[in-house]
Amino acid sequence: MSLLSVKELCFSYGKTPFLDNISFDINEGEFVSVLGANGSGKSTLFSLMNGAKRPDSGTVSYKGRNISSIRTKERAKEIAAVFQNTECKFPFTCFEIAEMGLFPHKPRTEPEDIDLIKGIMERTDTLQFADKLITELSGGESQRVLLARALVQRPSLLLLDEAMSGFDIAARIKMTALLKELTRTSGMSVVLIRHDIEAAFMESDRILALKNGALLYNGAPDDLMSEKFFSDIYSVRAETENGRFYITGTD
Amino acid sequence: MSLKEDLKHKRAVFAVFYIVLAVLCVFIIFAGINLGAMKVSGYDVMRIVMSKLTGSEQLRGGIADNVTAVVWEIRIPRILCGMFTGAGLAAAGVIFQGILQNPLADPYTLGISTGASFGASVAIYISIVTGMYMPVTGFALAAALATLAAVTAIAGKGSSFESNDLIIAGIIASSVLSSGVSLLKMLSGENVSAIVFWIMGNISSCDWSDAALICPVVTAAVIIASIFSKQLDIMSLGDRNAAAIGVNTKRIRFIYLVIGSVITAVCVSVCGVIGFVGLIVPHLLRFRLSSKNSVLIPASALTGAALLSLADNVTRLLPGGEIPVGIITTLVGGPFFIYIFMRRRRV
Incomplete structure (x- = not known):
């Protein structure tokens, strides 16, 4: 079932068009990666998806309601x-940061909320930081706390x-496993903007790929893995073999 | 210690902190009332206060009228003004640090105090030139609020009161108004001391009309500020994160901007520019007690109240006559701030 629906979305900064006629759905329990080179419009698309920005035309609807009409809280x-x-x-403290999610x-x-927060911090491997100050953590550790x-x-x-x-590699693998488990058990959908292409192809149910504000690819990783994909999205030459890819140079 | 026990422990620590500060404030009030050439016992002070509050002359039977006048008309309003100004400036410091997302911001960052100084300077200058009495506090308050309106208009134009826009607007307003104050000082010639003395920050001449303005405004502002404190906490994560957690950042920043500015405008209009209370108190408590604004705002208000009234008591004890309390707070506050700043960096 579609959770979030993006239809014919267009957005511009001033008079400069930035996103052009983008349409896709995010379904319940999906794990979706958004790929694209720097400046391709990924973060702007996110701002439109969570209602922080309003589109010039087109709609973003969440469970059938226009996202802009839903109050911030x-x-x-x-x-x-x-x-x-x-x-x-x-x-x-990191506990206070996690607590803000309530x-x-x-x-x-x-008092009963503390068990919920503690449980989530334990699963995200951040309970060890509960009493530490967020200002004392490394960037990756802080990101883990914010994710909690x-x-x-x-x-x-x-x-x-x-x-x-x-995140270091172990933290990323653990966190991805947790998020994928949550997509299966609670039906939560996850959409990630990422530059780790290999991880995106290995872990995602679906990939959305942007180029210059246009959605060029929308499909399962196995269907998208091709030399043309890498050339179109990242302007690089790649060889693909048995579901793996090797970057060999730039276009 | 489990997280639940830790939470209970923290709440108990905060409660003890509030109680200790409240008791300290009461002690400072009584010490302040008794400071000066005329000595009055605590019992007599209580009788005078109860008599004035209830309107019963009998309650202060046997106490000379001049003693009653000194206690009720001079010392109590002065102490109340000092206490509530300290509370207001410290609470405003927390607010400005929160909305500007800058631990080094203070109530004067947005130029509201410079606006008040300009208004007061205009009133004093007109009095000097025309010989007519001008209400300095009224001019200062009006100019401070006009500065707030100007800063809001500049920062709000085409944006959502983002912290950098507010700081830039404050710097612009402050620079222009500082030049205005300098011009008025120059034009005042040999009477320039009146303007200089006002700007130094002084609560020795506060009366009941000043207390009637400061006490309710600061009390109401601190209560309102505490209501939305959770949103202010969340805004520490930056506007994008705060909006994603459900905070209407533009609205909350505007509400706190008005609350912080009104407190600053009222305090500065009545007492002049008293430095460092609004910077040091929130900064110290944020790193020593808690960053949560539900704790920090009332704790800073109580600490600011104790600190400024204590500083005012000190000014009254100094040999060679009183000096403006703003000089004491800056003289002591500046080096103390350097100390806590250096110490925190070492940690």
Whole structure:
């Protein structure tokens, strides 16, 4: 069943067209990667998907409702987002950061909420940082805490804009496994912007690939793996073999 | 310690902190009332206060009228103004640090205080030139609020009051108004000391009309600021993250901008520019007590109240006559801030 539906979406910055006639659906329980070179429009597309920006034309609808018509707080109960930037200039403890995810649901943390937050921090391997200050953590550790915060929101749709870019390989594999498990068990959908192409092809149910603001590819990883894909999206030459690829040079 | 026990422990620590500060404030009030050439016992102070509050003359039977006048008309309003100004500036410091997402911001970052100084300078200058009495506090308050409107208009034009836009708008407003103050100082000639003295920050001349303005405004502002404190916490993660967690960042920033600016405008209009309270208190408590604004705003207000009224008491004890309290706070606050800043960097 379609959770989020993007139809004929166009967006421009001033008079410069940026996204052109983009349409796709995100289904319940899907794990989708969004690929594209720098400046291809991925982050702008995310801002439109979570209602932070309004399109020039076209629609983004969540469970049949226009995303712009859903109030910020109501939207945050359904859609959570984490960004690459982990700026926090104030010394909040990591538990306090994770606790912020409760905000769309309730104004005050009750004792029973602590078990929920603790459980999510444990599963995201961040409970060890609970009493530490976010300002004392590395970039990757901070990203993990912010991802834990997003899961405390208990979203149906999780948008990650390069939110695992600072993770080490073990942390990324563990976190991806957790997110994929949640897509299966709770029906949560995950959409990730990422530059790790190999991981995207290995882990995703579906890949969306953008080039200069246009959606050029939308399909299962096995169907998209081709030399033409790499040439079209990244302007690089690649050889593909048995579901794997090797970059051999630039176009 | 489990997370639940830790949470309970923290809440107990905060409660003890509030109680200790509240008791300290009461102690400072009584010490302040008794400072000066005229000594009054705590019991007599209580009788005077109860008598004034209830309107019963009998309650202060035996206390001379001049003693009652000194306590009720001079010392109590001065102490209240000092306390609420300290509370207001410290709470405003927390607010401005929060909305500007900058731990080094203070109530004067957006030029509201320079606006008040300009308004006061205009009133003093007109008084000097025409010989007519001008209400300095009224001019200062009006100019401070006009500065807020200008900063809001500049920063809000085509954007959503983003922190950098607000800081730039504040710098512009502050620079222009500083030049205005300098011009008025120059034009005032040998009477320039009146403007200089006002800008130094002084609560010695505060009366009940000042207390009637500061006390309710600061109390209401601190209560309102505490209501939305969770949103202010979340805005520390940056606007995009905050919006994704459900915070209407533009609305919350605007609400806090108005609350912080009104507190600053009222405090500066009445007491002049008192430096460092609004920077040091929030900064110190944020790193020592908690970053959560639900704790930080009331804790800073109480600490600011104790600190400024204590500093005012010190100014009254200094040999050679009183000096403006703004000088003391800056003289002591500046080096102390360097100390905590260096220490935190070492940690």
